[in-house]
Amino acid sequence: MTMNQMKIGGEATILQLGVRGGIRRRLQDLGLIEGTHVKCLQKSPLGDPSAFLIRGAVIAIRSDDTSLIIVKEKQK
Numbered sequence: 062m063t064m065n066q067m068k069i070g071g072e073a074t075i076l077q078l079g080v081r082g083g084i085r086r087r088l089q090d091l092g093l094i095e096g097t098h099v100k101c102l103q104k105s106p107l108g109d110p111s112a113f114l115i116r117g118a119v120i121a122i123r124s125d126d127t128s129l130i131i132v133k134e135k136q137k
Contacts, residue, residue, distance in 0.1 A: 062134060064127035065111065067101040072135040074098055079129035088126070092116040099132065 109124040
């Protein structure tokens, strides 16, 4: 599944970053690398952007970018 498909409260592990260019580097600098645990905290009323807990920080990311990040959902 992709990161933008996560439900509020859902947890997952990043498997692959499909973004390219400067935004890829920026996301990596923020801690989005393969194997990182993420939790979806909130989505804006129109669904863009969404807030994620990543390595102890809350980061809002646009849907265009999260649609290119492949994650594996944590089983409850």
